[in-house]
Amino acid sequence: MPVYNAPLKDLDFVLHDMLGVHESSVPGYDELDRAFTGAILEEAGKIARDVLAPINASGDAEGCTLENGIVRPPKGFREAFDLVREGGWTGLDCDPAYGGQGMPYVLATAVAETQVAANMALNMYWGLTHGAYSAIHVHGSEQQKQTYLPKLVSGDWTGTMNLTEPHCGTDLGLLRTKAEPQGDGSFKISGQKIFISAGEHDMSDNIIHLVLAKIPGGPEGVKGISLFIVPKFMVAEDGSLGQRNGVSCGKIEEKMGIHGNSTCVMNYDEATGFLVGDEHKGLRAMFTMMNEARLGVGLQGYAQAEAAYQNAVAYAKDRLQGRAVTGAENPSGAADPLIVHPDIRRNLMDQKSFVEGARAFTLWGATMIDASHRAEDADAEGLISLLTPVIKGFLTDKGFESTIQAQQVYGGHGYIEEWGMSQFARDARIAMIYEGANGVQALDLVGRKLAQDGGKHVMAFFEMVKGFLKENAEHEGLQQGFLEPLKQSSKDLQAAGMFFMQNGMKTPNAALSGSTDFMHLFGHVCLGLMWARMAKAAMAALEDGAEDRDFYEAKIATGRYYMARQLPATGMHLKRIETGADPVMALAEEAF
């Protein structure tokens, strides 16, 4: 069975050595000294290893069942969730006014990595609850906040997001779910929603559905969408639970993975709903949460890769097969361990350099969300808005690829479910799809985010890279394998941006044909920047006489690997982008 150990040392390195969270002036960050974050993450790591990970494979094998309208998650999920909510983990970064612990989002993100890596399907039950919490916290009335937030924060109730319908996912303008006003401030919601994660289950006392629907007579398309709270059980004024609302689970989907999470078809049959925020402004309310939710999905991509990587390493060290070409390294054994073989090394280095870079990228992104929320830093808000589709799209594409590489290390055993590697790949696959399929992320990036605020944020990103290169031009350590590749890849990114500017206005398809390549190009430059910053921090730690020299030296070598062997992808993506729309759009529809 797969194992999982939280990468405590690396999380500490990213938070403190690289990001320097303890030195930040963002409100709340003064609490984040090494001792504090270390204690929190150590405890989170224990829960991940001892409580969540042991029921990951069994949850996958068992899945969820629907009987007489009641959905039962796999064995052990309820007990594990109880431990998590009793420990206060569901409200780590929530508002203290509603029982939360008010910690920075960056710390909650680091904790979430451990939970997602250990058991993605289980983590989603409270992960989505956090999304519902945020929607109500930002857009709900004071009464709605008082009614719902304390229970969502404590995890006694859980939450869901209801967007997709059978005929529409990305294009929400097409949705048909109706909300008829009842004249008393409430609405009757009717329609069908699909792909609702944690839509129904018996692990919480109540489920608070956030539902997009149209109020008849409103504007056409996305401008006529409103957001509603639809509780599974009605809530009385004193907070007690009343009768069952008109919402039920029609079916659990059979999926490729995340079997432990109940993905439901939800039927709304004149269910009572309450408007959140203004009429017809529902999409805006949903979008408020998008940066956060998409960062969370990017995290799922690399967290699955981390878990898969740990097991691939263990297998590569344990499995004896063949001999090192340079001479036996385990002469007393029947063969050498797999890890002596260069191609296995290459495979493991691909994974390691991706996962560590992705972790830095995601936690950096989380600090921008904190800066935006806690310090009203508009530049940080703009930059994270630009980078969000990159975090979501690039990290989930690459995260899945990385789980496939980990599976490959196992040879035939990787294909057998009992070894657990298949589950990492199957679970990671969904992250490329939900919360906006990665093609939609690329479209968002190229079609909206690049030009947002007059292109200010992408310029700020280029300036940041330029600034780093200038500031460290004489840095001897970084001169060896870091500065030049970062410079080259950033030039490729700028050239791609330039191509879009010169061609995209006249021929929008010339830009959109290169959108996925641009997202990947951008992702590589971001990870290149992360690696340069991490290498600088590691070199500084070594110079300061840090104790764990092996860790810092490995960090620098892993960075050199990324720069030398991953960053050259930017040139390929640029070439693809510069071919424009013609090759992509050449065929008539009938020719496919």
Add this chain to the structure above:
Amino acid sequence: MPVYNAPLKDLDFVLHDMLGVHESSVPGYDELDRAFTGAILEEAGKIARDVLAPINASGDAEGCTLENGIVRPPKGFREAFDLVREGGWTGLDCDPAYGGQGMPYVLATAVAETQVAANMALNMYWGLTHGAYSAIHVHGSEQQKQTYLPKLVSGDWTGTMNLTEPHCGTDLGLLRTKAEPQGDGSFKISGQKIFISAGEHDMSDNIIHLVLAKIPGGPEGVKGISLFIVPKFMVAEDGSLGQRNGVSCGKIEEKMGIHGNSTCVMNYDEATGFLVGDEHKGLRAMFTMMNEARLGVGLQGYAQAEAAYQNAVAYAKDRLQGRAVTGAENPSGAADPLIVHPDIRRNLMDQKSFVEGARAFTLWGATMIDASHRAEDADAEGLISLLTPVIKGFLTDKGFESTIQAQQVYGGHGYIEEWGMSQFARDARIAMIYEGANGVQALDLVGRKLAQDGGKHVMAFFEMVKGFLKENAEHEGLQQGFLEPLKQSSKDLQAAGMFFMQNGMKTPNAALSGSTDFMHLFGHVCLGLMWARMAKAAMAALEDGAEDRDFYEAKIATGRYYMARQLPATGMHLKRIETGADPVMALAEEAF
């Protein structure tokens, strides 16, 4: 439910327009005129569409069961297999002396594509039988041939390959299964074999296991391996079936995919076995079949991609979501079909250009196997031996990637099993692993095949590309988007080969660290060559006034896409290769 239609027009194009099989002087090819291959493939296509494809998804959902030692495949598999064997499809390219139809292997390969695309798990039952047939046909005694071949050819009996044991797959020198000579020419085989596809089932009257084992007292390692026939039921001299042999299925593996094929743990308990070929020469006997078997696995990679592509196209044309950025293309509908969006086009073009290139590459490879077997063409044998790891490794890596892209077109529905896209991806995944994991293919390519016969075959490949470029230097059609990219990618491949020559002798790890990149670089150049040849053929057909102009024009445009947007990958692979061993081998084992 997914659909499948055999790509008859494209198969005809590759066989005749591009490869010109009807003009070949290889014995047996004179039969292969368009009318004949067209009739065979049309019939094969019908069976694939009407018989095999309809039970693909149900076979995946149902899987195989083991009860009291008896393995039952999914419903309908037996009946479908009956139709296939009654139609003579199992012996299409087998020796007429044993009931086969003696057709060229290239035609059997084209037929196999349709069967594998329609139902990979089911096809494997007779696909592996063909492997057993070949082993006995090449290495068996006359008596063994008479006893086993007619029934294997007719499909009344099926065959298996038993190599892997729990502790060894790639490194067969470690195997422990013993073969004790009984003094009467027979052996008692004892040991355990795992991952035995179609190892046990009730779809044939007998199962002929080909088993690698060691005769006590023989040489150590791979030099002491012998090959044995171990029938499930003993065969009497008159051909009637006798008692059950000491071989049984201990377990069916739960796998990520190909659920319809029974992957068995096989226990040999003093089972009676008969030596095939010479003592201790078993590995050579197995290797004889490797080129063929590995080509067959490469085919599985692109055949799954073909099936997934067909469905992705249908979905992209059907699903309405969003509007074309250049203005509504379906103004009377609520939205435009997905296929109007450039990123969906890019996705579909990636798939289409890969699959068609892969088909050409595989069928070209099959003609070399024919030339080698039927015309004793040593150059063809050398070239296909070089290209076999590329066909296997590159086409299965890319084939899997392509199924993932097809799944992505479906958005959330792609993740739901009932839509069938998950199965294509899960089934395609195994092809990267079995018959030598792709890392082993890369090692075979760089560590053995490149230098084989003094590097003669890779030089012949370069000469072939050079010859094509020279011969067509003035070809106006090819000048537009074909010659230059092919030249550049071939230069990248030569530069990589040069790097290995200059560094690999002194530092073997410098070559082996780049082995997977080299395999992919080589694969791209091969597909680039295939596309240039296909484009040339299509341009000639247009010039000759061919009827189906749309087909040929689409072929050329698809080729241009591959050259413009896929071939730039060669530059990236070269850069990665040229970093040598240092980045890959830098870390101490403990640092992972």
